[in-house]
Amino acid sequence: MRIRNRSVLTLLATSVLLTAAAPPPDARVTLVDAMAEELQRNQQQLKLRNHEAPYFISYQLKDTDQAVLIARYGSIFLDDTSRHRRLYVDTRVGAYDFDNSGPEEYAFYGAPGTSYVVNKDGPLDDSPLALRTALWLATDEKYKASLSQLLKKKGEHVYMVEDPNRPPSFSREKPVRSVQPPLAFPFDRARWSRVARELSARFAPYPELFDSEVRITADKVTRLFVSTEGSRIVSEEVMYGLHVTAVTRAEDGQLLNSARNYYAPTEAGLPDEKALDVAATRVIEELRALRQAPAIDPYTGPAILAPEAAGVLFHEAVGHRLEGDRQDGEGEGKTFRGQVGKAVLPAFLSIVDDPTLRTLQGEPLNGFYEYDEEGVKGQRTVLVDKGVLKSYLLSRRPVEGFLQSNGHGRSQGSAKPVARMANLIVESTKQVDDAELKRQLIAEARRQGRPYGLIIRDITGGNTNTSSYGYQAFKGVPRMVFRVDVKTGEESLVRGVEIVGTPLSAINRIQVTGRKSGIFNGFCGAESGHVPVSTVAPALLLQEIELQRTQEGKDRPPLLPRPTDADAPSKEAR
Incomplete structure (x- = not known):
């Protein structure tokens, strides 16, 4: 009895450990499943009476996370984060050889009966039902527009000379199944806020450079894609950007600018403070030199x-x-x-x-x-x-x-x-x-x-x-x-x-x-x-x-010099 009890306890303990170690469900895959379910429902049932059903449908959801820092004159002017999800629905009517697509397909919303344009946002909550509802409404709109466009296209071809070399409307491609692992998306806001302030302050000693900006961005886009051909794709892309810009005017009023722009797929890939200081110095030197440079004729x-x-x-x-x-x-x-x-x-x-x-x-x-x-x-x-x-x-x-x-x-x-x-x-x-x-x-x-x-x-x-x-x-x-x-x-x-x-x-x-x-x-x-x-x-x-x-500006530079701490009223004056 003791041995059996001991064995039961051991098995139970192992089960608890296995349960605890199981990874959490991937919300991305859950949403892809919901997209595929709605796709299948529309593929099987969506059809206007006496007209063709869609031969191809695809859904795409882009989930974008973004952080933006902007500094000017040594201070933060913008510190913002945002997140949004956007949907794209492609619904094609006809066949691969000849369907509704074409250069004119952007003119859908000028047709009669299109008094309402469906919102193409996706839910930020990982709600399969809310996502399916958004896709349902967008698919209905796109199918009607595609069907209308196909009928218009067929009518126009009545008057057109047949082109024996006309390519098909849409290519046939093999379905793809791919789920890429999640990408890390760190953003050291405190550090980059400090860097942006310090870097933007580098331009203060040069009054002829009347404006400047340091912009630091971090973007992550998660993309979910499904199609009636059988493709199911989950992919992620991360990009960081750092931009240093400044502007001045030449004596004749021409506006001059210089910049340094950096992009990297990781936060660590952005330049360090030493490299950024060198970049700011070069921007300053270039603009000061350009102010003195002669304008060249055509x-x-x-x-x-x-x-x-x-x-x-x-x-x-x-x-x-x-x-x-x-x-x-x-x-x-x-x-x-x-x-x-x-x-x-x-x-x-x-x-x-x-x-x-x-x-x-x-x-x-x-x-x-x-x-x-x-x-x-x-x-x-x-x-x-x-x-x-x-x-x-x-x-x-x-x-x-x-x-x-x-x-x-x-x-x-x-x-x-x-x-x-x-x-x-x-x-x-x-x-x-x-x-x-x-x-x-x-x-x-x-x-x-x-x-x-x-x-x-x-x-x-x-x-x-x-x-x-x-x-x-x-x-x-x-x-x-x-x-x-x-x-x-x-x-x-x-x-x-x-x-x-x-x-x-x-x-x-x-x-x-x-x-x-x-x-x-x-x-x-x-x-x-x-x-x-x-x-x-x-x-x-x-x-x-x-x-x-180039277009010749004749604007005057700022009439007054840049304000400094010395311009602030004294305590006695206050």
């Missing part, structure tokens, strides 16, 4: 673009025009449509886009992800090989000759995914070192009869127009531009210009590249919102580049 001639500036050139002039969604639709310029297999760049240049790269040269890349917003695994894609166009950036919207997605359907929040860049990498087989690059710049400027060439060492960003309703052009906004005298090789800082040009003309004037590649991390804004991207490129020597004069 320029057409040879120039070297440093790696970051070269990356922006390729992003704006080439990358956006290789996005698959831009190869169709009457509103697009279709710069590279029908060019697959043809030379579009100098033969020594190749371009790939690779969202699978987390880091390069020891530096994190903003454009990394495992699965895109359409549930397709991100894939390394060769876009241009030795100057010859090979492929496009593809979402699940097929392009003539390319019927499968390569995992580049991306979006911000609840926007509709479209083909977007991730990590755009430019490779060159015609490389020289920096000294030779400068020597060739001087030689080319001398050959053209120019008194100087230009070196663009830094750039704030750019933009481009790809529509058929305007000129096919791009613009870059350089920050640190140096004029190189062809006689002495001396470099002198100038200001007041921005890069402009047409894409095919600009990229085919690249003569040679540097050996070292630089990484430009940032965010790109387009139809589907702002998404994190990276561009990797070497320095370029362009035979010709055009710079136009």
